[in-house]
Amino acid sequence: MNVFVIGVGLIGGSMAKDIKKENPEAIVYGIDINDNHLDEALSIGVIDKKAVYKDLSIADIVIVSVPVDIMVSELPKVLDVVNDEAVVLDAGSTKALICNTVANHPKRRNFLACHPIAGTEFSGPAAAINDLYKGKTNIICEVEKTAFKLQEKALAIFQQLGMRIRYMNPEAHDKHIAYVSHLSHISSFMLGKTVIEKEKNERDIFDMAGSGFESTVRLAKSSPAMWTPIFKQNKDNVIETLEEYIHNLEAFKTMIIEDDYDGIYKEMNSTNRIKEILNGIPLNKK
Amino acid sequence: MNVFVIGVGLIGGSMAKDIKKENPEAIVYGIDINDNHLDEALSIGVIDKKAVYKDLSIADIVIVSVPVDIMVSELPKVLDVVNDEAVVLDAGSTKALICNTVANHPKRRNFLACHPIAGTEFSGPAAAINDLYKGKTNIICEVEKTAFKLQEKALAIFQQLGMRIRYMNPEAHDKHIAYVSHLSHISSFMLGKTVIEKEKNERDIFDMAGSGFESTVRLAKSSPAMWTPIFKQNKDNVIETLEEYIHNLEAFKTMIIEDDYDGIYKEMNSTNRIKEILNGIPLNKK
Numbered sequence: 001m002n003v004f005v006i007g008v009g010l011i012g013g014s015m016a017k018d019i020k021k022e023n024p025e026a027i028v029y030g031i032d033i034n035d036n037h038l039d040e041a042l043s044i045g046v047i048d049k050k051a052v053y054k055d056l057s058i059a060d061i062v063i064v065s066v067p068v069d070i071m072v073s074e075l076p077k078v079l080d081v082v083n084d085e086a087v088v089l090d091a092g093s094t095k096a097l098i099c100n101t102v103a104n105h106p107k108r109r110n111f112l113a114c115h116p117i118a119g120t121e122f123s124g125p126a127a128a129i130n131d132l133y134k135g136k137t138n139i140i141c142e143v144e145k146t147a148f149k150l151q152e153k154a155l156a157i158f159q160q161l162g163m164r165i166r167y168m169n170p171e172a173h174d175k176h177i178a179y180v181s182h183l184s185h186i187s188s189f190m191l192g193k194t195v196i197e198k199e200k201n202e203r204d205i206f207d208m209a210g211s212g213f214e215s216t217v218r219l220a221k222s223s224p225a226m227w228t229p230i231f232k233q234n235k236d237n238v239i240e241t242l243e244e245y246i247h248n249l250e251a252f253k254t255m256i257i258e259d260d261y262d263g264i265y266k267e268m269n270s271t272n273r274i275k276e277i278l279n280g281i282p283l284n285k286k
Numbered sequence: 287m288n289v290f291v292i293g294v295g296l297i298g299g300s301m302a303k304d305i306k307k308e309n310p311e312a313i314v315y316g317i318d319i320n321d322n323h324l325d326e327a328l329s330i331g332v333i334d335k336k337a338v339y340k341d342l343s344i345a346d347i348v349i350v351s352v353p354v355d356i357m358v359s360e361l362p363k364v365l366d367v368v369n370d371e372a373v374v375l376d377a378g379s380t381k382a383l384i385c386n387t388v389a390n391h392p393k394r395r396n397f398l399a400c401h402p403i404a405g406t407e408f409s410g411p412a413a414a415i416n417d418l419y420k421g422k423t424n425i426i427c428e429v430e431k432t433a434f435k436l437q438e439k440a441l442a443i444f445q446q447l448g449m450r451i452r453y454m455n456p457e458a459h460d461k462h463i464a465y466v467s468h469l470s471h472i473s474s475f476m477l478g479k480t481v482i483e484k485e486k487n488e489r490d491i492f493d494m495a496g497s498g499f500e501s502t503v504r505l506a507k508s509s510p511a512m513w514t515p516i517f518k519q520n521k522d523n524v525i526e527t528l529e530e531y532i533h534n535l536e537a538f539k540t541m542i543i544e545d546d547y548d549g550i551y552k553e554m555n556s557t558n559r560i561k562e563i564l565n566g567i568p569l570n571k572k
Contacts, residue, residue: 117496137493166493173494179481180495184502190534191473192560193553194527195465197534199563206563207423207452208459209466210403214564216470218501221561224554228547235542241480242539246532248476248483253528256521261514267479268510274478275507277485277492278500 001026004051004059006078008032008041010119011091012065013128015161016046019061021130022160029055033070041125056081061157062088069229072101079107087150089114093177094233095141095170109147112154115139115173116163117181121221134162139177141170178237183245185219185227186238192220287312290337290348292364294318294327296405297377298351299414301447302332305347307416308446315341319356327411342367347443348374355515358387365393373436375400379463380519381427381456395433398440401425401459402449403467407507420448427456464523469531471505471513472524478506 003019005012008030016028030047032038041047056062059082064075071092078088079102088111092098099113118136120127138158143151158165168176195217199205231238255263289305291298294316302314316333318324327333342348345368350361357378364374365388374397378384385399404422406413424444429437444451454462481503485491517524541549 117494119496119498121498136496139494166490168490176491176494179484180491180499183480184477184499186535186538187473187477188502189554189557190531190538191470192557193534194469194531196557196559196563197530198465198527204452204454205462205466208403208425208462209564210405210422212405212407212505213466213470215501215504216474217560217564219498220554220557221564222554224551224558227554228551231542231550232545232547235545239539239542241484242535242542244483245476245480246535246539248479249472249528249532249535252472252476253525253532256517256525256528259518259521261518264517265510265514268475268506268508268513271475271478271482271506272510273482274503277482278495278503278507 001060002029002058003027004029004031004056004062005047006031006062006064006074007066007070008037008047008125008128009065010123010127010129010132011116012063013041013046013125014118014130014132015063015065015091015116017128017130018133018161019157020048029059031056037125041128044125046125046128053077053081056086057083059083059086061153062086063091064088065091067226067229068092068094068098068233071098072233075102075111076105079105079110082107082110084110085150086110087112087146087154089154091116093181093230095139095173097233099142099170108145110150112143112146112151113141113170114154115141115177121218123223123226131162133158136163137166138163139166139168139173141168141173143167174234175237178234178241182230182234182238183241185222186231186242187245188217188219189222192217287346288315288344289313290315290317290342290345291333292317292348292350292360293352293356294323294333294411294414295351296409296413296415296418297402298349299327299332299411300404300416300418301349301351301377301402303414303416304419304447305443306334315345317342323411327414330411332411332414339363339367342372343369345369345372347439348372349377350374351377353512353515354378354380354384354519357384358519361388361397362391365391365396368393368396370396371436372396373398373432373440375440377402379467379516381425381459383519385428385456394431396436398429398432398437399427399456400440401427401463407504409509409512417448419444422449423452424449425452425454425459427454427459429453460520461523464520464527468516468520468524469527471508472517472528473531474503474505475508478503 005016028047029049029051116138118132291302314333315335315337316327402424404418
């Protein structure tokens with residue numbers, strides 16, 4: 001089995017590691033615009049061989065794990081080269097534009113639109129780890145547009161990786177993911193910015209930070225190259241979530257200004273329901 | 287050594303556990319308005335005996351770990367009862383009002399104003415754990431107002447628990463902690479609220495949440511009874527942080543609306559500095 005990973009970082013690299021573990025005969029080829037990443041991935045065994053686009057003709061599986069702006073420019077070129085038996089997966093955090101981009105491609109049936117809900121705040125080949133996808137959700141969009149045999153091939157791999165599958169249309173995906181993922185990143189980045197700005201004049205402030213701050217601001221370590229095009233492609237949904245979030249913050253501020261501490265208590269108490277909700281989320285237990 | 291814990295939950299209970307471990311001869315007495323908590327703490331060994339206020343006359347160390355509104359009403363009563371050799375510590379997340387409340391108490395020199403920057407999102411006696419304070423910062427305010435011998439007694443305990451000590455005045459504490467702790471809690475609660483509100487009509491939304499969302503919303507599990515009086519006592523500072531946070535979110539939203547993706551990239555890139563900052567924070571590595 002020839003597995004190609006385009007964009008050898010946390011997402012593609014982790015998937016390659018698990019596939020190799022489950023299928024020792026598989027040969028993992030890496031393609032990356034960054035030659036240093038490719039050398040690093042080779043030296044630490046995330047890939048077996050370096051490759052280029054024309055080699056894609058021998059691919060059985062292609063995992064395209066690049067920022068979503070590069071995805072829309074590269075995915076058609078990947079489909080141009082692969083053979084009829086190859087399945088091409090993406091792992092983008094947006095789905096509508098990506099699906100639209102390849103909607104009329106002659107090899108559309110070779111493509112399976114995926115969003116594995118997994119990751120860490122780290123990036124690059126060295127961030128790739130085994131079992132990243134175990135127990136995690138993989139959202140598949142427009143499954144009916146992928147050739148049945150190729151769906152099967154991909155699903156067998158996802159089963160090996162221990163993923164739960166959910167089917168969704170691209171528009172619903174983009175709308176929902178804005179709430180549970182994209183907004184979290186913005187809230188975390190802006191929290192980090194607010195505190196860093198304050199710190200300019202108050203050098204000791206971070207000495208006072210604890211694990212609560214660390215948890216809330218963790219996503220502000222994420223890659224700007226990955227996240228800028230996500231916000232661009234999901235602009236309307238992201239703006240909607242931001243408006244609702246800001247509205248809720250303003251309302252909370254007003255309650256504090258007006259000394260409405262009963263209201264504040266009730267607000268937090270009803271949001272405590274997040275405990276039960278989180279208990280239902282399949283997460284990597286560390 | 288007679289150690290009294292008033293408010294036998296995560297904070298006081300964890301401190302008692304470590305003190306007992308380091309000083310097996312110590313007897314830990316628990317006082318709590320909630321008799322169920324007291325029975326639970328006794329049955330799981332967080333305390334050795336149940337006690338009431340008049341027993342405080344035999345105390346060597348008193349740890350007052352109750353919500354900050356109860357703190358300001360109870361602390362003077364505790365000081366009324368203790369003997370001259372007892373040191374009374376608090377663990378409140380605000381410091382100015384607490385210090386003001388006891389400023390003129392005849393036993394002011396028996397009190398040491400503390401804020402150990404440690405915790406989890408859980409509460410109650412069962413949440414008490416060993417080593418919660420190891421490597422964590424303990425902020426001490428107005429140290430000069432505490433009797434020298436009692437400072438020494440308390441510092442010896444903090445050293446046993448592995449804490450780093452920082453001295454600060456109450457006003458500076460309350461201003462800085464609003465940024466690195468109180469704001470994080472509000473941002474997390476409002477993120478939880480925003481997504482829960484959306485979920486009312488979209489049942490499947492949480493199936494799409496991953497570890498990033500979980501991390502960012504973790505603090506929304508926190509106790510409203512503990513946090514409402516903190517926001518009340520630190521009202522002005524909290525409002526200031528909220529205004530800066532909302533301003534930054536609005537600016538980010540405007541950049542998205544205006545398609546200023548260079549600006550968004552730069553904003554996230556400069557906030558990535560949080561990585562180095564977090565590396566310098568003493569956290570429980572889990």
